[in-house]
Amino acid sequence: MSRGLVVALSGGVGGAKLALGLSRILPLDELLVVANTGDDFEHLGLTICPDIDTLTYVLAGLDNTEQGWGRRDETWSFMATIASVGGADWFRLGDRDLALHVERTRRLRAGETLTEITSDITHRLGVKSRILPMSDDPVRTRVLTDSGWIDFQDYFVRQQCRPVVRKLEFDGAPKARPQPDVIEALAGKVRAIVICPSNPFISIEPILAVPGMRAAIETCDAPVVAISPIVGGTAVKGPTAKMLQELGLTVSSASVAKRYGDLLDGYIVDHGDSQGIPGKVHVTPTLMKTVADKEVLARSTLAFADSLT
Amino acid sequence: MSRGLVVALSGGVGGAKLALGLSRILPLDELLVVANTGDDFEHLGLTICPDIDTLTYVLAGLDNTEQGWGRRDETWSFMATIASVGGADWFRLGDRDLALHVERTRRLRAGETLTEITSDITHRLGVKSRILPMSDDPVRTRVLTDSGWIDFQDYFVRQQCRPVVRKLEFDGAPKARPQPDVIEALAGKVRAIVICPSNPFISIEPILAVPGMRAAIETCDAPVVAISPIVGGTAVKGPTAKMLQELGLTVSSASVAKRYGDLLDGYIVDHGDSQGIPGKVHVTPTLMKTVADKEVLARSTLAFADSLT
Numbered sequence: 001m002s003r004g005l006v007v008a009l010s011g012g013v014g015g016a017k018l019a020l021g022l023s024r025i026l027p028l029d030e031l032l033v034v035a036n037t038g039d040d041f042e043h044l045g046l047t048i049c050p051d052i053d054t055l056t057y058v059l060a061g062l063d064n065t066e067q068g069w070g071r072r073d074e075t076w077s078f079m080a081t082i083a084s085v086g087g088a089d090w091f092r093l094g095d096r097d098l099a100l101h102v103e104r105t106r107r108l109r110a111g112e113t114l115t116e117i118t119s120d121i122t123h124r125l126g127v128k129s130r131i132l133p134m135s136d137d138p139v140r141t142r143v144l145t146d147s148g149w150i151d152f153q154d155y156f157v158r159q160q161c162r163p164v165v166r167k168l169e170f171d172g173a174p175k176a177r178p179q180p181d182v183i184e185a186l187a188g189k190v191r192a193i194v195i196c197p198s199n200p201f202i203s204i205e206p207i208l209a210v211p212g213m214r215a216a217i218e219t220c221d222a223p224v225v226a227i228s229p230i231v232g233g234t235a236v237k238g239p240t241a242k243m244l245q246e247l248g249l250t251v252s253s254a255s256v257a258k259r260y261g262d263l264l265d266g267y268i269v270d271h272g273d274s275q276g277i278p279g280k281v282h283v284t285p286t287l288m289k290t291v292a293d294k295e296v297l298a299r300s301t302l303a304f305a306d307s308l309t
Numbered sequence: 310m311s312r313g314l315v316v317a318l319s320g321g322v323g324g325a326k327l328a329l330g331l332s333r334i335l336p337l338d339e340l341l342v343v344a345n346t347g348d349d350f351e352h353l354g355l356t357i358c359p360d361i362d363t364l365t366y367v368l369a370g371l372d373n374t375e376q377g378w379g380r381r382d383e384t385w386s387f388m389a390t391i392a393s394v395g396g397a398d399w400f401r402l403g404d405r406d407l408a409l410h411v412e413r414t415r416r417l418r419a420g421e422t423l424t425e426i427t428s429d430i431t432h433r434l435g436v437k438s439r440i441l442p443m444s445d446d447p448v449r450t451r452v453l454t455d456s457g458w459i460d461f462q463d464y465f466v467r468q469q470c471r472p473v474v475r476k477l478e479f480d481g482a483p484k485a486r487p488q489p490d491v492i493e494a495l496a497g498k499v500r501a502i503v504i505c506p507s508n509p510f511i512s513i514e515p516i517l518a519v520p521g522m523r524a525a526i527e528t529c530d531a532p533v534v535a536i537s538p539i540v541g542g543t544a545v546k547g548p549t550a551k552m553l554q555e556l557g558l559t560v561s562s563a564s565v566a567k568r569y570g571d572l573l574d575g576y577i578v579d580h581g582d583s584q585g586i587p588g589k590v591h592v593t594p595t596l597m598k599t600v601a602d603k604e605v606l607a608r609s610t611l612a613f614a615d616s617l618t
Binding site for chain 2: 044045046073074075077078080081082084085086087094095096098099100102103104105106109120121124125
């Protein structure tokens with residue numbers, strides 16, 4: 001008998017690792033992955049959804065594990081040509097990856113929702129678990145730097161996280177409707193809500209900023225467990241540590257835990273990162289290098305969550 | 310001193326061969342190529358302009374001479390992937406070629422004209438001659454078959470010209486405005502108007518169907534010379550011969566000449582194809598295999614045109 005749904009909130013690379021672990025240890029219909037769409041953007045006339053796509057490729061086994069992002073067996077002819085016809089080439093789009101962006105953009109323009117398109121494409125690519133966007137309405141993360149507000153991908157990719165971050169905002173979030181199946185799922189039988197080891201500021205907080213999402217999580221009886229993205233006092237990947245510093249916070253798992261505050265019922269941190277964390281803490285290795293690591297952390301996360309009920 | 314502009318009306322592959330010959334023997338500012346846009350279409354959400362692109366690639370020296378269409382050094386990863394995400398794969402789009410379609414589509418959506426975009430892209434790719442679309446307004450060739458009206462590329466590529474053609478129409482043509490620089494050029498000092506050896510029905514007649522275009526050609530003092538696309542009693546390439554038959558015409562250079570009628574001041578045909586052609590005829594080899602062939606035919610065409618004034 002099902003112990004209920006595991007709802008995982010996830011950004012891209014780090015979150016997708018745990019999502020893969022969860023997908024390998026849970027029955028197909030017991031995992032729902034809610035993807036951040038705050039770093040989606042319009043580029044070259046295409047709608048690009050980096051976190052949905054990373055989750056899709058990772059869960060379909062199509063990810064480029066050497067490169068750490070994008071698709072495997074990728075080629076780069078489009079990228080090698082786009083600048084010659086005057087197009088922007090600062091965001092790297094592989095030829096195979098591009099097929100997904102082109103087809104998704106066509107379908108969005110034809111009036112389909114991001115949910116419908118994502119469900120269809122993930123199914124076609126062989127993903128067994130459900131991946132849902134946090135909202136079908138556009139939410140776009142923006143970053144306040146010393147040169148003013150800029151789009152997230154401008155900050156993240158074009159300027160390679162060099163600008164100092166003063167503030168973040170999620171453009172469109174106040175008017176966005178939460179993805180309805182997510183809200184319905186949270187009102188049903190839920191075993192655990194897992195906040196993946198993603199960047200809190202740019203991967204998880206956009207999800208929580210969608211009106212109704214935080215309330216649905218808070219109302220849900222299931223334990224909410226987060227896995228710290230900080231290991232050994234720094235971020236495994238990306239600008240999490242730099243952002244913590246720039247926003248005036250200590251680079252520590254405790255800072256991330258405090259950021260989530262009352263939302264959490266439990267927190268999972270690596271050895272040596274458990275100082276100063278209030279509430280229930282589970283200490284376990286959180287670095288996921290192999291598929292086995294991902295499965296072990298997924299099992300450990302669910303066991304910890306189960307112990308909280 | 311300039312003898313005036315040579316205005317060449319062209320479709321894709323066959324026309325581009327002569328356009329290349331003309332571009333190699335004329336000063337840069339003495340050639341204007343007017344491209345058919347009747348076979349443009351919207352595919353995968355992209356606006357694709359096959360004849361403009363063929364002319365661009367050929368005049369930039371970027372064409373795939375072995376394949377006979379598309380770009381050289383092409384790769385096909387996008388095409389190998391598009392069907393897996395549910396996209397249509399019947400029209401082959403190379404990864405490099407795609408860069409042009411994506412960037413053009415982005416700029417069209419941003420409100421730029423096809424003329425502006427074409428001028429900029431051809432310049433960036435190293436084309437020295439001017440290529441102008443027949444119109445900035447969409448004109449779409451449609452084909453009446455025994456199963457009803459279908460879009461041109463559906464007939465041409467997806468169904469590989471298999472349906473019997475009963476009739477052609479140029480959707481949008483009655484309301485299309487001719488490209489203004491073309492009309493202005495035709496009102497200026499023109500040495501010759503050259504109708505390239507393209508398919509009359511699907512490459513040249515769409516150009517002539519744009520209101521004002523035929524009148525501007527007729528009003529222009531310069532001689533109008535067409536090169537027959539029929540060599541040795543059949544078409545060099547494409548469905549010209551099949552279409553002539555299906556439309557109840559003899560497969561001959563004479564049929565094509567009659568189709569153009571009074572518009573022509575002179576007609577150029579290959580040896581053995583000159584039977585039954587009214588008016589001034591110049592007989593010369595018209596098959597263009599090498600660059601030298603293209604230059605020789607271009608020179609011969611201009612000499613013939615000059616002799617008519």
